[in-house]
Amino acid sequence: xxxxxxxxxxxxxxxxxxxxxxxxxxxxxxxxxxxxxxxxxxxxxxxxxxxxxxxxxxxxxxxxxxxxxxxxxxxxxxxxxxxxxxxxxxxxxxxxxxxxxxxxxxxxxxxxxxxxxxxxxxxxxxxxxxxxxxxxxxxxxxxxxxxxxxxxxxxxxxxxxxxxxxxxxxxxxxxxxxxxxxxxxxxxxxxxxxxxxxxxxxxxxxxxxxxxxxxxxxxxxxxxxxxxxxxxxxxxxxxxxxxxxxxxxxxxxxxxxxxxxxxxxxxxxxx
Amino acid sequence: xxxxxxxxxxxxxxxxxxxxxxxxxxxxxxxxxxxxxxxxxxxxxxxxxxxxxxxxxxxxxxxxxxxxxxxxxxxxxxxxxxxxxxxxxxxxxxxx
Numbered sequence: 106x107x108x109x110x111x112x113x114x115x116x117x118x119x120x121x122x123x124x125x126x127x128x129x130x131x132x133x134x135x136x137x138x139x140x141x142x143x144x145x146x147x148x149x150x151x152x153x154x155x156x157x158x159x160x161x162x163x164x165x166x167x168x169x170x171x172x173x174x175x176x177x178x179x180x181x182x183x184x185x186x187x188x189x190x191x192x193x194x195x196x197x198x199x200x201x202x203x204x205x206x207x208x209x210x211x212x213x214x215x216x217x218x219x220x221x222x223x224x225x226x227x228x229x230x231x232x233x234x235x236x237x238x239x240x241x242x243x244x245x246x247x248x249x250x251x252x253x254x255x256x257x258x259x260x261x262x263x264x265x266x267x268x269x270x271x272x273x274x275x276x277x278x279x280x281x282x283x284x285x286x287x288x289x290x291x292x293x294x295x296x297x298x299x300x301x302x303x304x305x306x307x308x309x310x311x312x313x314x315x316x317x318x319x320x321x322x323x324x325x326x327x328x329x330x331x332x333x334x335x336x337x338x339x340x341x342x343x344x345x346x347x348x349x350x351x352x353x354x355x356x357x358x359x360x361x362x363x364x365x366x367x368x369x370x371x372x373x374x375x376x
Numbered sequence: 377x378x379x380x381x382x383x384x385x386x387x388x389x390x391x392x393x394x395x396x397x398x399x400x401x402x403x404x405x406x407x408x409x410x411x412x413x414x415x416x417x418x419x420x421x422x423x424x425x426x427x428x429x430x431x432x433x434x435x436x437x438x439x440x441x442x443x444x445x446x447x448x449x450x451x452x453x454x455x456x457x458x459x460x461x462x463x464x465x466x467x468x469x470x471x472x
Binding site: 153156158159160161162163167172173174176177195321322324325326327 | 394395397398401404405409419420438439441442443444445446447448452
């Protein structure tokens, strides 16, 4: 049974696109057939982070409007044969996305893939609404910082009220993924602690991804961090998060040293 | 100390400068995107016209047409992959 997952946050710049690429690639490496869908119409970037920017011909809006068929718009990753991209349009107006059209595309993708990962645009406007509208599960990407936590809370409220599942009296399963976690600043008490974030948002934790140069390097070369440097701390954090999505129970590792090399075990259970 | 040294050498070996790669990728991409603004649907138009010409001679299934693009620094390639049903050429030969 296919799962539709939205990667969302409210706030911009917290790591939604990086997360979509990293988790999508990790799922594909684990043998799942995965499509990542860019909902950021007019400001697409998932193609760039995946290194597929030169190969975009058709996009989500072309498919929604019936100008192109879905198989013509899907771009297969050159490294992972299980990973596909449905890019956003760079030139069209975001109003070209209709709920009916997006619903049709998602329904078709459900038949073709095990996982459909929807990369939401920032904000709470139409694009973000449509990205979450048909989701079964949500990854809420949060930085340990006041404005990000506040926006995540807002998004959680929307997931519980504005999705198809919510309207049918069902639940969208929600996971918090903390990204850009800086252990040195956390140790100095300059950053909200993980416990603070989880207590405020009252939502289970999927993983903690440290702030790292490896993430920047991966996006420079257009390769998901889980593929580009699988041994790096962010890649391992993303990989663990992926395994938790698949139902594994893993101990939560909190990046502890400034360089993120030594990690401490924390007795917290995953979602 | 040895742990630290181990760590720094590991870092050094994995640190190839990636910024130049990012710069080149962006230059190619932005050159195409800026040029595209005036004529956003060039690819779409090309595809429609190519299909119109081919379908004058062969019955084709629009779903079996795949258009691929590879944008390069100096040249880009447009690849149009049209699947023809077997026997289509014979059926249409007399008309030509």
